[in-house]
Amino acid sequence: MSLQQAKEISEWRYPSPYDVYNYPNWNIREENKWAVTLPERRKQEFRIISYGDKVVAYFRLFENQPGGKYFLGLGLLPTLCGTGKGAVIMEQILAYVGKTKIKQLYLEVRDFNKRAIRCYQKAGFVEVDRYDKSVLGSTCRMIEMVYDF
Numbered sequence: 001m002s003l004q005q006a007k008e009i010s011e012w013r014y015p016s017p018y019d020v021y022n023y024p025n026w027n028i029r030e031e032n033k034w035a036v037t038l039p040e041r042r043k044q045e046f047r048i049i050s051y052g053d054k055v056v057a058y059f060r061l062f063e064n065q066p067g068g069k070y071f072l073g074l075g076l077l078p079t080l081c082g083t084g085k086g087a088v089i090m091e092q093i094l095a096y097v098g099k100t101k102i103k104q105l106y107l108e109v110r111d112f113n114k115r116a117i118r119c120y121q122k123a124g125f126v127e128v129d130r131y132d133k134s135v136l137g138s139t140c141r142m143i144e145m146v147y148d149f
Contacts, residue, residue, distance in 0.1 A: 001046040001058060006036050009048075009058050014078045017112060020140070021075065035060070049092055056080060057089045061097065061105075072097070072107045082115055090123040094147065103149050108133070111141040120145050 010023045023029065026037070035041040049057040059074040074093065076086060097105055107125065109116050125145035133142045 001036070001042050001048050003039070003042070005048055005055055005058075006042060006046070008055060009075065010036075012075065012078050014081065018078075018081065020110065020135075020138075024136070035062070047096065049089060056085075059093050061100075061102070069106045070102045070104065072105050074107075086116070086119040087122060090119060094123060098149055105147045105149070107145050107147075108142045109145065111143050117143065117145075123147070 007026055010026050010029065012022070013019070014021050030037045036046060045060050045062045047059055047061075048055050049059070054077075056077045057075065057080075059072060061070060061072060063070050072093065074089070076089060080086075094105075106128075107120065109120065111117075111130065125147045127143055128146050129144040131142055131144070132139050
């Protein structure tokens with residue numbers, strides 16, 4: 001993912017109730033040293049999915065600690081949300097990850113995001129845990145899901 005692509009994605013805006021996925025201003029993210037703002041981390045962990053020259057999705061693969069779980073973070077272009085395109089994006093992501101050493105892939109999703117949960121379930125993820133988590137200053141209920149390769 002290039003710096004230009006990272007900045008473009010940071011400007012994506014989702015309507016309520018999905019606006020919790022809107023990122024803060026790029027400068028705030030840089031000040032707080034978010035992974036996507038760090039060139040080496042962006043190169044190692046972040047990938048984009050594009051059609052032509054248009055970025056339509058991105059994903060991040062990261063290990064939560066050395067020897068720990070591998071997590072997937074992802075985002076879809078807001079205008080594509082709810083259109084069924086998530087299934088195709090998930091297929092592409094899982095095909096990419098399937099070529100790595102990762103044997104189990106985890107993700108977290110807010111429990112209200114029913115359409116994302118359905119998409120992940122259809123892709124083969126299963127729920128393994130529920131918990132409260134502080135995200136950007138507010139607490140939300142999260143579902144942890146796993147995919148076995």
